[in-house]
Amino acid sequence: MEITTEEFKRCDLVKAVGRVDSKTAPQLAKAFEAITEEDRFKIVFDMSGVEFVSSAGLRVMISVQKTCKRWNRGELVLACVSDKINDVMDLAGFVPLFKFYETAIDAVGSF
Secondary structure, X not given: OEEEEEEOOOOEEEEEEEEEOOOOHHHHHHHHHHHHOOOOOEEEEEEXXXXXXXXXXXXXXXXXXXXXXXXXXXXXXXXXXXXHHHHHHHHHOOHHHOEEEOOXXXXXXXX
């Protein structure tokens, strides 16, 4: 899996390409941690290149959401989520926990 991060004025953009599974989820968690450790809590996760998310990947996303929302500091929003991944998140009951955007530009603009 390939992860890129980009810092903007109001938020950070994290883009992943590949599979988010038990093998690659720690790599994704480190990318999010690097952002939150610098006291930046408004994060856009561009999932346009993500083809699969396992339970380990969902755990990382929930953990980051909890960290960002603690004390109303910010939140993790999702952009370009495929129908297949959206179905998995819906089945797990995670859809109400996140805001979804059609494009990364819309998501960045929401902050």
